Every structure is written in C-alpha cells, then in structure tokens.
Amino acid sequence: MQKAILMKLQTVIPLHLLHRIQNLHCHLLSQFILRWGSQPWEFSNRSAMVFSPHQDDETFGCGGMIAQKREQGINVVITFLTDGRGSHGVDQNLQNQIIKIRREESLKALDILGVQPSEIYFLDQQDGSLANLNPVEKQKLINHISELLKQYQPGEVYVPHHKDCHRDHEATFYLVKEAIAQSEIKVELLQYPIWVFWRAPLFIMLKLKDIAAAYRLSITSVQAKKKQAIATYASQTQALPVGFIKRFLGAEEIFFNSK
Numbered sequence: 001m002q003k004a005i006l007m008k009l010q011t012v013i014p015l016h017l018l019h020r021i022q023n024l025h026c027h028l029l030s031q032f033i034l035r036w037g038s039q040p041w042e043f044s045n046r047s048a049m050v051f052s053p054h055q056d057d058e059t060f061g062c063g064g065m066i067a068q069k070r071e072q073g074i075n076v077v078i079t080f081l082t083d084g085r086g087s088h089g090v091d092q093n094l095q096n097q098i099i100k101i102r103r104e105e106s107l108k109a110l111d112i113l114g115v116q117p118s119e120i121y122f123l124d125q126q127d128g129s130l131a132n133l134n135p136v137e138k139q140k141l142i143n144h145i146s147e148l149l150k151q152y153q154p155g156e157v158y159v160p161h162h163k164d165c166h167r168d169h170e171a172t173f174y175l176v177k178e179a180i181a182q183s184e185i186k187v188e189l190l191q192y193p194i195w196v197f198w199r200a201p202l203f204i205m206l207k208l209k210d211i212a213a214a215y216r217l218s219i220t221s222v223q224a225k226k227k228q229a230i231a232t233y234a235s236q237t238q239a240l241p242v243g244f245i246k247r248f249l250g251a252e253e254i255f256f257n258s259k
Helices: 002-012 014-035 057-071 092-115 135-152 167-183 220-232 242-249
Strands: 048-052 076-082 118-125 155-160 187-190 214-218 254-259
Touching: 002 092, 014 057, 014 242, 014 254, 048 057, 057 076, 057 092, 057 118, 057 155, 057 187, 057 220, 057 242, 057 254, 076 092, 076 167, 092 118, 092 155, 118 135, 118 242, 135 187, 155 167, 155 242, 167 187
Parallel strands: 048 076, 048 155, 076 118, 155 187
Antiparallel strands: 187 254, 214 254
C-alpha cells in the first residue's frame, strides 16, 4: 500500500519537486519531534546490539549512540541482515562488486565509531528478500539472531522503525522482535527512523501513534565522528538526496521506545 502510494506520487510529480516536498516534510516532522514531541533519552552504560538491514543504516540511525557507548568502553555489536547488493541495479557483476564495497565501507565506518570487526556480523541475506523469506528460511534467520542475542545478552536492541517505508527495514523489525521473544531475554527495544520521515506523509501512511514514545539523544560530543562515518559510505551517499542525508548530521538522534 505504502509503495503503491509512493509510486503514484512519482508518476504525477517530477522527481526534483517530490524530493523538495519530502525534504520539507522530513524537516518539519523531525523538528516537531525534537522540539516538542520527544523526551530526552538519558545515555546509559548498558550494552547494545544494532540490527541493520543494509550497510549504512546503522550509522545513519545510530552512529552517535554507537560512538558514545564505544568511547565509554561499552560493548556494541552490529549485525547486518542483508548483503546490500540491490542498491545499484540488477547486473550480477555489479552487484557482486557492490557487496564487497559495502562490506568494506561498513568496516571503515564502524572503525571510526569504535566498533571492532569481531563485534560485526554479516548474515548475508539477499538484499530485498527479508519480507519474502519462506517459512524455513525465516525461522533459520530468526534462530541465528536469537543465538546472537543469547550470546551477548544486550541491555538495548536497536532496529529500524516498524513503518520505515522499506520492506527490508520493516521486516528487520519483526524478525528481531520474534527473535527476542524466542531468546526469552529482557531488553529495551528501540526503533530508529531512516526513511519513515522522508517517505511517509503524516496522516496518510504515518499516524501520530506511530511516532509516539519518541526520545532524543544528544550526540554533540561525537557528531564529527558520525559525519565522518557517514561519508565513508560513498557508494550510497552519492545517490541519496542531499536533504535526506542532512537530517542525520544534526546534534541529536531520534529513537522510539517499543513497549
């Protein structure tokens, strides 16, 4: 439904104008949440696991949080669910190159943020496939995530927003939620927005209840690190709208608490 609405908008509105509208909506919504619709999120010394559908989502959504925890010596584990091959079309040779490039970029970005390679996992599901896994593949992936959760016993788990307007992102939320239930561990589940402010017009696809329980985390002390880490993802940032990237360069990150 969401994808159909977006495709319809793109057929009647020129792309450059659509980006301007999306940029305005994204700015207004994020500023509303930061100024009036959120509570401060107190930095904690609890360990964290970040589940990222693609290589770059973790840095855009949680880069400041990651850097802050690592500067304090707090354990942060990053798990990438897909191989990221779908960002540059369907040519097989190009996709194979992109898989390698995105993995290298993620290692460099996370090194800047302070995460060691031993704390980074690549589950290598095919980009774009998470919402369409057959029952056996889905359970196998949930089992893998569950084992990682039981191994690390994090205090906080970060996942994309459940209405993030990208099938892999939304599927990641539900896969991790099922894995948490299966692992029977108690964690604070926090959602980070990537595409939801950009693609989901308020009151059409996104309701007020979807942005309830919002929190803002000040990342001023590590803002430069996050900016540097985002720049590492050159294969992705070159194709993204400027306004989209700008939202993630601010002094605060937004999270939604999943009760």
